[in-house]
Amino acid sequence: MAGPAIDIDALYRRYGPLVLxxxxxxFPDDEEAVEVLQEIFLRVITxxxxxxxxxxxxxxxxxxxxxxxxxxxxxxxxxxxxxEDRGEISWAPTVTRPVQxxxxxxxxxxxxxxxxxxxxxxxxxxDGMTHAEIxxxxxxxxxxxxxxLDELAARAKATEGES
Amino acid sequence: xxGFARDGHVLDLGLERFLLDDLAPADRRAVKAHLRDCxxxxxxxxxxxxxxxxxLPPLDATRAAPATPGTPAGRVWVGVVVGALAALVTxxxxxxAR
Numbered sequence: 585m586a587g588p589a590i591d592i593d594a595l596y597r598r599y600g601p602l603v604l605x606x607x608x609x610x611f612p613d614d615e616e617a618v619e620v621l622q623e624i625f626l627r628v629i630t631x632x633x634x635x636x637x638x639x640x641x642x643x644x645x646x647x648x649x650x651x652x653x654x655x656x657x658x659x660x661x662x663x664x665x666x667x668e669d670r671g672e673i674s675w676a677p678t679v680t681r682p683v684q685x686x687x688x689x690x691x692x693x694x695x696x697x698x699x700x701x702x703x704x705x706x707x708x709x710x711d712g713m714t715h716a717e718i719x720x721x722x723x724x725x726x727x728x729x730x731x732x733l734d735e736l737a738a739r740a741k742a743t744e745g746e747s
Numbered sequence: 748x749x750g751f752a753r754d755g756h757v758l759d760l761g762l763e764r765f766l767l768d769d770l771a772p773a774d775r776r777a778v779k780a781h782l783r784d785c786x787x788x789x790x791x792x793x794x795x796x797x798x799x800x801x802x803l804p805p806l807d808a809t810r811a812a813p814a815t816p817g818t819p820a821g822r823v824w825v826g827v828v829v830g831a832l833a834a835l836v837t838x839x840x841x842x843x844a845r
Contacts, residue, residue: 596806601799602763622807642769643748646760711759712752720748 590632590641596625599642603649609710610653624652636723647721654702658695685709685733685740693739704732750774757781762792766799 600621607620628648635644685693686709694702700722707713707721708729715733719726750761750770757765757778764770765778782789 593806596803598767600803600806601801602760602767604801604803605759605763605795605798618804621803625806640748640764640769642764642767643760712754712756713758714751714753717748717751717758 590628590635592625592629592632595628595641595645599645600625602642603645606646606649607653610657620653620656623656624649627652643721650703650706651699654694654699654706658699683709684744685737688740688743689736693736693743697736697739701732701736704729705736708733748774750778751781756785757788757791759791759795762788762795763799766792766796 603624604617604621607617607624611617611620624645628645631648635641685705689697689702689705689709694705697705704718704722707718708715713721715726715729718729722729748761748764750758750764752758752761761770761774761778765775768775770778782792
């Protein structure tokens with residue numbers, strides 16, 4: 585069923601700065617960030633029918649922005665880590681001791697895992713979200729989130745064994 | 748979404764939605780209560796407030812994908828072409844009828 589009609593200009597005015605903040609996590613360069621912001625809202629124009637009326641536009645746009653940035657990073661030919669600046673190794677304010685899957689995700693795993701697993705890994709390890717927050721954002725069960733994070737941990741452990 | 752992270756602090760998204768007055772009333776109250784007690788998140792919310800106040804460039808809709816028959820712009824062009832053809836056929840038919 586199609587969601588409610590969306591006023592893209594109004595969305596851009598209200599939530600554009602929030603989306604730009606999200607984009608800057610992945611693309612710190614100002615010019616590139618603004619370019620990605622524009623791409624995201626053009627994507628919103630073509631995907632506006634996907635908007636669920638019961639969700640906040642902010643969370644919907646946050647998810648679109650995250651997916652778009654991860655896709656763009658994956659497509660880029662430049663060799664880079666998931667985070668340009670690994671000084672803090674996290675976006676969450678108080679994560680000081682990243683676990684192995686966190687480091688592996690940021691360094692290399694994100695290039696090879698399926699997009700949903702990377703997305704869940706980013707929400708959990710970099711944003712610091714709870715299973716419940718991620719489940720609500722993605723419209724999946726908490727069990728699914730837990731299973732997928734177990735999968736990520738197993739992949740990270742295998743990577744550790746290889747190195 | 749409650750807006751809280753695993754570490755007990757407010758997520759960036761939670762603070763952004765708080766500033767945009769976009770949280771459900773109960774979640775907003777919870778964030779407000781947390782901010783009263785947490786200097787770290789109070790600092791973060793001020794930094795985010797500054798970020799959100801920066802003006803954006805206008806949305807450049809001209810960079811949208813080229814119009815196809817499935818898009819509104821594409822449908823307009825299809826209408827124009829069909830209309831022109833219909834006019835030509837009508838003119839031809841009238842000239843033959845004379």
